[in-house]
Amino acid sequence: MRLVPIQYVKAGSFLAKSIYDDKGAVLLREGVKLTESYIRRVTQLGIFTMYINDEYSGPEVDDLIKPELRQKAIKTIKETFYSFDKFSSSAGKGSMQDKKFIAERQKYFQSISEIVKEIMEELLGRRNVLINVVDIKSTDNYTYQHSVNVAVLSLVLGIQLQLERRKLYDLCLGALIHDIGKALVPQDILLKSDKLTVEELNIVKEHAQMGYDFLKGSSDIPATSRIIALQHHEMEDGKGYPEGRHGDEINILAQIVAVADVYDALTSDRPYRKALSPNDAVEYIMAHGQTQFNYEVVKAFSKCIVPYPEGTIVKLSNGEIAVVEEIYPNFTLRPKVKIINKKYGNGEEIYKDLRTELGLVIVGPEYEIPE
Structure with a gap:
């Protein structure tokens, strides 16, 4: 799942965490396919971020409490x-x-x-x-x-x-x-x-x-x-x-x-x-x-604290766009990532472990996914 500001959520995405109204009732249930109408309704309730699932999302992150x-x-x-x-x-x-x-x-x-x-x-x-x-x-x-x-x-x-x-x-x-x-x-x-x-x-x-x-x-x-x-x-x-x-x-x-x-x-x-x-x-x-x-x-x-959970799309200091693949306890700012905006000539995927790639840092999350 990925946490995404609502202005970047696209119709056709799938909701990864249920959204509740102010009385605790489920407004939109986890797994629903989002439409423009759903997105507008959520915005009207003063909710400005969503967890979504897409092709880059990592495994479901357990809630700290049910x-x-x-x-x-x-x-x-x-x-x-x-x-x-x-x-x-x-x-x-x-x-x-x-x-x-x-x-x-x-x-x-x-x-x-x-x-x-x-x-x-x-x-x-x-x-x-x-x-x-x-x-x-x-x-x-x-x-x-x-x-x-x-x-x-x-x-x-x-x-x-x-x-x-x-x-x-x-x-x-x-x-x-x-x-x-x-x-x-x-x-x-x-x-x-x-x-x-x-x-x-x-x-x-x-x-x-x-x-x-x-x-x-x-x-x-x-x-x-x-x-x-x-x-x-x-x-x-x-x-x-x-x-x-x-x-x-x-x-x-x-x-x-x-x-x-x-x-x-x-x-x-x-x-x-x-x-x-x-x-x-x-x-x-x-x-x-x-x-x-x-x-x-x-x-x-x-x-x-894990500022970049698995599945988060991030921008690296060299301009590359990557998805977080694995988090390491005590090194939460330096996860293993997979580059998604370039590949080797043979199509092989590129992985980088930021614990050893000391010249690279995460600049921040990226919401505009490269085509």
Whole structure:
């Protein structure tokens, strides 16, 4: 399968991963032959990339978690956000102590806890978990889909860092609810297509403190998970928010979530910008180790992220176009590739192993396939 911006998707291609609507129902099922009408409909839903299968696609890439579990998690997070928003706006601050609200909050947090256990069961049962899929998000459901992705990515990083099981649980739970404070940020600000004003940006920044204030009243959420909601926008150099903490002053679980949060955000289409390719997002994170991010977390990230999954069409630094054939653990930026825009005189296919072809690098993904 190949991840392709929707403007490059051609009618007649086959969908490689199912697309869901904002209620979690299947909109287009994996394997369907795409038509112009289907492509227009998906675009109207605010979805700007698709996974497709074609003659260059590699083998199917396994989801990090089952699609059914992902949709269940998205639904639960969405309902939790709505509950928070409803009670916090219905009767002022007093409503936050309302018995009905407390009971409902406990119900949702118990559901979230069960989802965390299911996600952990799936990922801990796998070996050499690599992050090689960018999840497809819609504009309307972005916050909830993003929350689930950040939880999964954070857990993969936690496993790479060899955290003990209890810390992995706190990490995954905190990552799932790290953005719960955004339930109180006006949608017209979150979905604004233009640059935010200073005032609007300050409102968005309040979500970290508001989320923490909401969570600290619940005994169902571990203290370290609550800290993640507060500190996931803090930076190594002290230029983050809400408290401007430095380095070791920031909880390590929050530092892990910070990397997962930025990676998923950068590889997502937003109202104000198009998604970066996975390789550009990886380069951004690696370039900001020790300033924005914890260096040890960035090193772990670099070992388990696959910016060019098998089947990706790439452009090499010598101008050749190639398809990624094989990924090597710990050398994910230097895969084995097959050249597709030239052949030897006898028609023999050309393969290059970038671990040994040190003069060549991948410039980036290529979507215009040579005839």
